[in-house]
Amino acid sequence: xxxxxTRRVRTQRLETHLLEAGSAELPTLVLVxxxxxxxxxxxxxxxxxxxxxxxxxxDLRGFGGSERKPVxxxxxxxxxxxxxxxxxxxxxxxxxxxxxLLGWSLGGGVVMRFAMDHPELVGKVVLEAAMxxxxxxxxxxxxxxxxxxxxxxxxxxTANPELVxxxxxxxxxxxxxxxxxxxxxxxxxxxxxxxDEQLTDRLVDxxxxxATGEDFYPGDGVASPHWPGTxxxxxxxxxxxxxxxxxxxxxxxxxxxxxxxxxxxxxxDQIVSDASLVDLGRLGxxxxxxxxxxxxxxxxxxxxxxxxxxxxxYAATGGSYRExxxxxxxxxxxxxxxAVFEALVRDFVVG
Numbered sequence: 260x261x262x263x264x265t266r267r268v269r270t271q272r273l274e275t276h277l278l279e280a281g282s283a284e285l286p287t288l289v290l291v292x293x294x295x296x297x298x299x300x301x302x303x304x305x306x307x308x309x310x311x312x313x314x315x316x317x318d319l320r321g322f323g324g325s326e327r328k329p330v331x332x333x334x335x336x337x338x339x340x341x342x343x344x345x346x347x348x349x350x351x352x353x354x355x356x357x358x359x360l361l362g363w364s365l366g367g368g369v370v371m372r373f374a375m376d377h378p379e380l381v382g383k384v385v386l387e388a389a390m391x392x393x394x395x396x397x398x399x400x401x402x403x404x405x406x407x408x409x410x411x412x413x414x415x416x417t418a419n420p421e422l423v424x425x426x427x428x429x430x431x432x433x434x435x436x437x438x439x440x441x442x443x444x445x446x447x448x449x450x451x452x453x454x455d456e457q458l459t460d461r462l463v464d465x466x467x468x469x470a471t472g473e474d475f476y477p478g479d480g481v482a483s484p485h486w487p488g489t490x491x492x493x494x495x496x497x498x499x500x501x502x503x504x505x506x507x508x509x510x511x512x513x514x515x516x517x518x519x520x521x522x523x524x525x526x527x528d529q530i531v532s533d534a535s536l537v538d539l540g541r542l543g544x545x546x547x548x549x550x551x552x553x554x555x556x557x558x559x560x561x562x563x564x565x566x567x568x569x570x571x572x573y574a575a576t577g578g579s580y581r582e583x584x585x586x587x588x589x590x591x592x593x594x595x596x597x598a599v600f601e602a603l604v605r606d607f608v609v610g
């Protein structure tokens with residue numbers, strides 16, 4: 260296994276905490292983490308892939324050990340993508356040939372945004388349990404039509420306030436239902452997947468490094484006259500991935516010959532799904548949230564169908580993508596089925 264090292268890299272935009280494994284002479288793979296996580300979620304993956312790939316995993320702004328700079332929600336995920344571009348310039352990657360990008364969950368949206376902005380720099384894209392190109396929450400169909408004109412049901416006001424509080428307090432226990440440890444072991448992975456206790460401790464540490472508040476996670480929210488009563492504000496992470504500001508459907512219009520795409524996901528994902536357990540439309544349908552107005556007004560978001568539709572459009576322009584579904588696997592294939600995941604990524608990137 261390769262050694263995983265850490266360093267800090269300062270650009271004009273951000274001071275980034277970065278994990279690195281593998282020789283710089285090998286093909287480069289940049290791994291971008293998801294929401295309420297950190298680069299350390301990829302550390303073991305990088306150690307094993309480092310025999311054949313030069314792996315880099317940055318903490319996004321406000322996550323892990325990176326600088327606490329506000330996320331401007333009105334730019335969607337562009338702040339994160341531009342941070343990466345500046346980082347790659349500082350690391351002399353921009354003239355070193357096409358880069359392979361792997362984005363998990365929120366990170367999938369970030370790498371799609373990066374590929375849209377800089378298609379000439381990207382050779383391969385792995386979308387691991389990637390978010391919908393229309394963001395998270397409050398849309399009703401495959402083209403991202405909002406359920407309400409103010410995009411109610413998405414944004415900073417949809418986060419579990421107890422989870423936010425426990426992260427801010429650095430809570431490492433499991434007595435609370437919303438404890439980060441329980442979210443990790445019961446939602447990020449498919450129960451009854453049992454992560455090693457030491458690994459779980461390390462991953463919880465990464466979750467607890469997340470900056471909380473209106474400029475960070477989850478962001479601000481505003482009252483709405485539409486169910487469920489909250490609409491996106493203009494600051495922070497969850498607003499950046501609200502469909503009010505986040506529209507990555509342009510990925511489907513990239514000219515033919517763009518990056519090859521491998522879409523990797525678990526068949527039992529509880530987070531990014533057409534029946535997501537963190538989508539308010541689905542929770543209303545299940546009776547968890549009161550006064551749900553019904554399927555005609557606020558159906559569950561068809562997250563998988565939305566991404567598939569954009570990738571089908573990409574294929575129609577001459578792009579190439581493959582959807583790989585892992586059985587008995589949840590939102591975190593790299594943690595739940597590491598050997599299968601790493602073999603697929605290695606074969607796809609190295610070829």
